[in-house]
Amino acid sequence: MRKTYLTIIALTGLLLASCGNKNQQAAMPMNMPVPVTTDTVEVRTDVTYNDEYPATVVALNQVDLRPQVSGFITGIHFADGAKVRKGQLLYTIDQQLYEANYQQAVANLKVQEATMDRAQKDADRYHALDKKDAVAKQLVDNADAALAVAKRQVDAAKAAIQGVATNVRYTKVIAPFDGVIGISQVRMGAAVSAGQTLLNTVSTSNPVAVDVNIDQSLIYKFSSMIAANKVDSSITMAFGNDVYPYHGKAVLLDRAVDVQTGTIKLRLSFPNNDGVLKPGMNANVRILGNRGQESIAIPYKAVVEQLGEYFVYKVGDSSKVTQQHVKLGKQISGQVIVKEGLKANDIIVIDGIQNLKEGSVVLTPEQQAKVAAQQPAAGK
Numbered sequence: 436m437r438k439t440y441l442t443i444i445a446l447t448g449l450l451l452a453s454c455g456n457k458n459q460q461a462a463m464p465m466n467m468p469v470p471v472t473t474d475t476v477e478v479r480t481d482v483t484y485n486d487e488y489p490a491t492v493v494a495l496n497q498v499d500l501r502p503q504v505s506g507f508i509t510g511i512h513f514a515d516g517a518k519v520r521k522g523q524l525l526y527t528i529d530q531q532l533y534e535a536n537y538q539q540a541v542a543n544l545k546v547q548e549a550t551m552d553r554a555q556k557d558a559d560r561y562h563a564l565d566k567k568d569a570v571a572k573q574l575v576d577n578a579d580a581a582l583a584v585a586k587r588q589v590d591a592a593k594a595a596i597q598g599v600a601t602n603v604r605y606t607k608v609i610a611p612f613d614g615v616i617g618i619s620q621v622r623m624g625a626a627v628s629a630g631q632t633l634l635n636t637v638s639t640s641n642p643v644a645v646d647v648n649i650d651q652s653l654i655y656k657f658s659s660m661i662a663a664n665k666v667d668s669s670i671t672m673a674f675g676n677d678v679y680p681y682h683g684k685a686v687l688l689d690r691a692v693d694v695q696t697g698t699i700k701l702r703l704s705f706p707n708n709d710g711v712l713k714p715g716m717n718a719n720v721r722i723l724g725n726r727g728q729e730s731i732a733i734p735y736k737a738v739v740e741q742l743g744e745y746f747v748y749k750v751g752d753s754s755k756v757t758q759q760h761v762k763l764g765k766q767i768s769g770q771v772i773v774k775e776g777l778k779a780n781d782i783i784v785i786d787g788i789q790n791l792k793e794g795s796v797v798l799t800p801e802q803q804a805k806v807a808a809q810q811p812a813a814g815k
Contacts, residue, residue: 468798471787473750474733478779482730482772484765485721488647490672492716494638495704496612501634502528502627503605515618519610519637526634528627530606536599544592551585558582608634615640615710638714641707645672645683647720648698657701660685669723670703674716681706683720724765731773735766737785747777748784754796756784 510527513519558578564570610616617636621627627634649657660667663685670683682705689700703720705712738761739746745763748756759781764772777783784797791797798806 468754468796468802469787469790470803471791471797471799472785473782473797473799474737474785476731476733476777476779476781476783478729478731480729482732482767482770484724484767484772485671486724486765488649488720488722490645490647490703490718490720492712492714492718493644493646494614494640494714495642495644496614497636497638497714498611499633499636500525500608501630502526502608502632503629504528504533504602505627505629506530506532506606508621508623508625508627511619511621511623513616515616517616518640519614519616521610521612523610524607525610525616526608526621528606528608530603533599533602533606537596537603540592540596540599544589544596547585547588547592551582551589554578554582554585610637612637612639614638640710640712642704643707643712643714644686645703645705645718645720647701647703648693648696649701651692651697651699654688654692654699657685657688661687671721672705673719673721679705679712679718681708730764731777731779732767732770733773733777733783734785735769735771737783737788738763738771739788748788748791748795748797749777750782750784750797750799754798754802756791756793756795756797758793759783 506528508526509529510524512524512526519525558575558581561570561575561578565572565575614637617638619635620633625632666682666684668682670685672679672683683703686702686704688702692699733747737747739748739758745761746758747761749759750756759776761776762774764774766772784791787797
């Protein structure tokens with residue numbers, strides 16, 4: 436029995452010793468410096484980038500043409516898609532009925548004017564007799580009343596003429612301003628209804644407006660650009676890989692911020708001398724972000740993302756690293772703008788971050804070189 440106990444104790448001691456060696460071996464790498472590559476943060480003024488915004492091309496002025504009288508189209512006086520001038524005749528609607536109504540209204544006016552002339556003579560005659568007390572007062576009053584009625588009827592006839600004359604004018608549809616007209620929605624002989632049938636659309640073509648939605652934090656920046664009221668070389672527009680050759684300018688901001696998205700509509704203006712910009716086109720507006728401003732840019736591979744937040748490993752005293760929270764900006768060709776979290780002369784880890792955690796000790800390339808240089812000496 437004694438030999439059995441001694442054997443168990445010996446085996447237990449060996450097992451504990453073995454486990455202790457394994458724990459020591461596992462713990463050793465945790466305390467050893469981790470080889471990394473570091474870089475010193477610099478503040479630069481040569482970092483430039485473009486903020487891009489989805490945009491829509493719209494006409495600065497656009498109107499749908501609808502007839503103001505009903506009838507049949509008797510004339511189309513333009514080519515689809517052509518440029519038109521203000522006051523140019525575009526459509527004519529059959530005006531026979533409206534012309535006849537006008538002539539009838541003119542004739543009615545003449546009748547009413549004749550009636551008024553007779554009433555005027557009657558009233559003058561009765562007033563002359565009244566001065567001689569040769570006629571009853573009632574007849575004089577009746578003559579004055581008849582004259583007043585005749586004058587009102589003349590006024591009504593004149594108003595009727597203006598109404599039917601307006602209808603005659605409305606049988607001609609003219610361009611409200613200089614612009615480009617679209618494809619006609621009606622053809623010769625088509626019946627149209629007043630205020631309902633869409634004839635066509637006319638829109639201004641040069642310049643054109645381009646609308647984008649910007650964050651409300653940029654209101655002050657673009658308000659300054661609007662106040663300048665000039666073409667800005669920092670504002671460009673692209674359609675895929677094709678960059679529009681002309682620069683734009685900021686024109687106005689919308690009335691209010693959208694409370695749901697926190698954005699506001701910004702309207703830009705671009706020249707359209709060649710007529711290639713069409714309302715409804717989608718584009719990307721590029722606005723130079725930080726021209727001449729101080730910026731911090733670091734390699735994007737130095738950034739660690741955790742639950743939607745971004746960190747870098749910053750080297751502190753005794754070569755220990757800490758996780759530094761950063762707020763990122765625009766990413767530019769492998770680098771990223773750091774808006775908050777870093778300052779000039781901070782040292783951050785660029786390579787080897789996958790082996791780090793909070794409080795890890797790092798070994799920079801310079802330190803690695805020193806260690807390598809000392810190893811032969813130590814061996815001797």
